[in-house]
Amino acid sequence: MHVSGTITSVHANAENVAQSLSPDNGGFMTVTAVDGCVVAKISGESLRSVIATVDDYLVNLSVSERLS
Template identity: 35%
Template sequence: MKRARVETTHDHAATIAAALRPDNTPSMSTDVSDDVVRTTIERETAGGLQSTVDDYVVNLTVAETVARTAREHDNHE
């Protein structure tokens, strides 16, 4: 089994984690501690692990963008 852990820091880590969890596969787990989101990914092959990590990073980028846009929108009202 191949394993990767991705740790990222966010101002609203719980919001980012909540946005990511619906896209997690059974081989993924995400938790939050303070301002850190930790996602562990396990796959049978290195290629499968790489594909899943790549997908996760795209999802993370989208979650950050949506959260930032929502905060900016709330601050302008």
């Protein structure tokens, strides 16, 4: 099974937030800044791995947003 999805969030400093999240990609996602938004495209071969990746991403996104 292949699972994929996209998370888009709006940020005043989208470029900074996206850059701070890039080292955490780990091959399961790409993170870019587009028109004031951070766009994370996530994919994996199992639902469990995608859920874990999304969970990690959301925690890191929250921290990055507070620090930016």
